[in-house]
Amino acid sequence: MLSESLKNKYQPCEEIGRGRFGVISKAFCPITQSFFAIKTIDKRLLSDPTDRQCLENEPKIMTLLSPHPNIVQIHDMFESENALHLILDLCQPVTLYDQIIQHDLSEPKVASYAKQLVSGLAHCHRYGVVHRDIKPDNIFFDFRGNLKIGDFGSATWLGELCTADGLVGTPYYVAPEVVMGRSYNEKVDVWSAGVVLYVMLAGVPPFYGETAEEIFEAILRGNLRLPSRIFRSISSEAKDLLRKMICRDVSRRLSAEQVLRHPWILNGGETISMD
Missing domain, CATH: 1.10.510.10 (Transferase(Phosphotransferase) domain 1)
Structure with a gap:
């Protein structure tokens, strides 16, 4: 499901989380030598108009709020026909x-x-x-x-x-x-x-x-x-x-x-x- 443009910039690693509409994976960026989290949302699962609106709002809101030391920062975004990929801060597995x-x-x-x-x-x-x-x-x-x-x-x-x-x-x-x-x-x-x-x-x-x-x-x-x-x-x-x-x-x-x-x-x- 990962787009080619994303794969050119980030190297996907293991899955670290799963939600209603997709998965979160760890990824490495060779350019910055840093690890990030990729939140992949499967757009095919969004049948409800409210869910689709949230899909559109989330990256916009996170971009508006970034950076702040107490908010997960969005660093990049990639979109394909069936998925939206948000590149986020990698956090500890412990919430x-x-x-x-x-x-x-x-x-x-x-x-x-x-x-x-x-x-x-x-x-x-x-x-x-x-x-x-x-x-x-x-x-x-x-x-x-x-x-x-x-x-x-x-x-x-x-x-x-x-x-x-x-x-x-x-x-x-x-x-x-x-x-x-x-x-x-x-x-x-x-x-x-x-x-x-x-x-x-x-x-x-x-x-x-x-x-x-x-x-x-x-x-x-x-x-x-x-x-x-x-x-x-x-x-x-x-x-x-x-x-x-x-x-x-x-x-x-x-x-x-x-x-x-x-x-x-x-x-x-x-x-x-x-x-």
Whole structure:
């Protein structure tokens, strides 16, 4: 499926990932003596018009946002009749999801990850881009250990009214206004990032159920709980930030820029609990 023009510039190596619409492979560029990731999207699998629109948007959005230290960068693009190939930063095989599963993350480590995540989101929002699928599986690390937001396949631009619509995202991380079918703004990413922060600190999501419908019902009830058996050792500053990110009232929910100015973020998680 790889085009000849791509093969002339990059030497494909092993497959390193697979998604709904294609595969991700490792590739070597002899010109730069560097390794990259090739995201190959099979256009024949895109029967839904929304999916086709996302296919067109993803490279444009990633080009607009590049470069930023906390966003996976696009370096090149090749298109053939049946496939689109995006040349991206090569990241570690371990995602944030893997880190959460494998390690008991300290507050300073979580604060560092949260700062990098929200810094990337703030950059997106300055350009009117909403990611719409922030979750640990879409958060990667480069080989220096820097966090990078990836997979902009669900991302969109805010329109003239500075809103977007559509039920997009992953159930555990979707904001209530998305579930309700309302128009929404970039703060849906802040809600999702707040849920990611909760999961990093607690090891479990704040809203859960056996099915997507049950998860959505829990999100719509919207009562954020910070059980003492889980959050006993978590600082009051971290819990304050969680409440201000996972906030049903969009007008009171912090923006990404405001999150970056929160004391817990500014102090790198090195805080003394006041509980």
